[in-house]
Amino acid sequence: MRDSHYTIRTATTADLDGARAVMLDTVYRDFGTGYVPRWHGDIIDLGGAYVTPARHTLLVAVDGRDGEVVATGALDSRGPAHPPNPAHVAEKYPSGLTAQLRRVYVRPEHRRRGLARRLVDELLAFAAADGGYRAVYLHTDPAVSGAEPFWRSLAKIVHDEREDAGGGQGIVHFDVPMP
Template identity: 80%
Template structure:
């Protein structure tokens, strides 16, 4: 049975986190690195580590110390364009915690890592005290992404239902915790996601 730990990324973790992210955009998204969409992956320090109110979490396989999953949060709301105007207006920068880069290496999936990362990110947002909403978007073409996010949030716009189909992205709001619970302990037992 594998054990994992989740922690805030340190400068020593950035190359491992970047590897998880880049592998995901190449393998799961099929797009490869696209600067206008993935610039933050190259500058994790500037995007998530250095700024106040932002964070980058990593899940570490305790057996070998490798980073196997990531999750990030920042205070930048979705921009219009490319997102629908009503989404950008509903989730303004500075008041919105945006969940980003929640990725798990395939061989470590179905162990609850993504769900635990999201809960830790939500706790971070709640502790900040300045966020009114939590937002994320996902590409439903990525295997498992849509059902996972539907289990945690509410769909506020499915672009596939827009007259022009938009980008085909699904936009979600996730409930912001009212208070920050005690720290979670992560066991190695398999979980539901």
């Protein structure tokens, strides 16, 4: 179901607190980890991570009924680092040439309305318009309800750490087709 009362747009400075709240609520509620600086430092400095740098962006979905930020999606030019990611994944997706999708989160009460897909479509359009990206990458934690099936519907798995000896971090790595 797609609701027309949502607006997807590039985040402004006025949106950053709302976007941060969506992200922090997600890492506490859905990930169960809470805020971990080495994994979530970008959430605290959204401007420095996504707004200011060229070739990066932060999108928000805003509910037109009350102006609340209800979903987020970000993209940056940093490929996956090794460690903690497998070396072959980091080599395949080098920084500068890889658009990495990040922080595609939707508040639970606004899910199943097409917001995540709309955010991803806009992020992919941003990556294509940049002209310098040769691949789009993301990783997800399959323990988060709905995350793995959503990404499987849009992307191709390039590595599933659950199949590694010892299970790795349990993360699933995806290649997203460029538009």
